Amino acid sequence: MSQVKMPAVDAVAGAAKRILDSIKNDPEFGAFRAASLEYSEDWQCFTGFPVVARWNLEADAAPLFEEGLRALALKAAVYEATGDDQAAEVAIAVPVDEMTHAMLAQAQLFARIAARCGVGIIHQTDQEHTDYRAGGYTHDCYRAAWGEPPARYWLDHEEVVRRRGVLAERYESIGMGRSGREHSIDFAAAAA
Known part of the structure; x- marks a missing residue:
């Protein structure tokens, strides 16, 4: 993690709101939203979305899209400040x-x-932090910008780990090893 002093919560919140509004007012935003939600045919991650209780792609995609936008706006606001x-x-x-x-x-x-919009969109898998916790810096910035984040999607890291354990047991019971990262299904034999 960077040793840079993190900007004040209120400054990040204000910038994130401005950035989000700018993105949503862009003439191509509608196309961007539609394309992002159309991506659903490829949303086959076994340990990301399925940690949401009673996950339903059709019902959850649009609200989760809003949360993704907010997360990227928060990251962009911190980048803008630092x-x-x-x-x-x-x-x-x-x-x-x-x-x-x-x-x-x-x-x-x-x-x-x-x-x-003049913003830097930040995301690099090897540097991302998915260890979100209520009461942490991200939570404080989010609350200052938009109020309390929806607990359905903003799950604490420890709860995600617990839910992934539940999923891993279920996947293993149907022959999916390492939470969907491997299996021993011989499709040619299954077709016969």
Whole structure:
């Protein structure tokens, strides 16, 4: 983690709100939103979205898209204040982080929007922090900007770890090893 002094919560909140409004007012925002939500056919992560209780892609996609936008706006606000991409990788809850991946997959579209808005969109997998906790810096910044984050998606790190354990046991019971990272299904034999 960066050793940069983190900006004041209120400053980040104000900048994040401005950044989010700017992104939403961009002429290509509608296309960006549609493309991000269309990505749903590829949302097959076994340990990101499924940690949400009673996960339902159709019901949860739109509200989670809003949370992903807010998370990226918070990161962009910290980056704007510090110029440090490592500092900008603030802790994000796992399901929210997973949604940002769907958004970032719209690379050209999102890059054009960010350029017009004059913001740096920060996300690098090897530097991301999915150890979000209520009461931490990200939580404080979010609350100052938009109120209390929805607990359905902004799950504390320890709860995510617990839920991943539950999922791993279920996956293992149907032959999916390492939470969907391997299996021994022989599709040719299964077709016979």
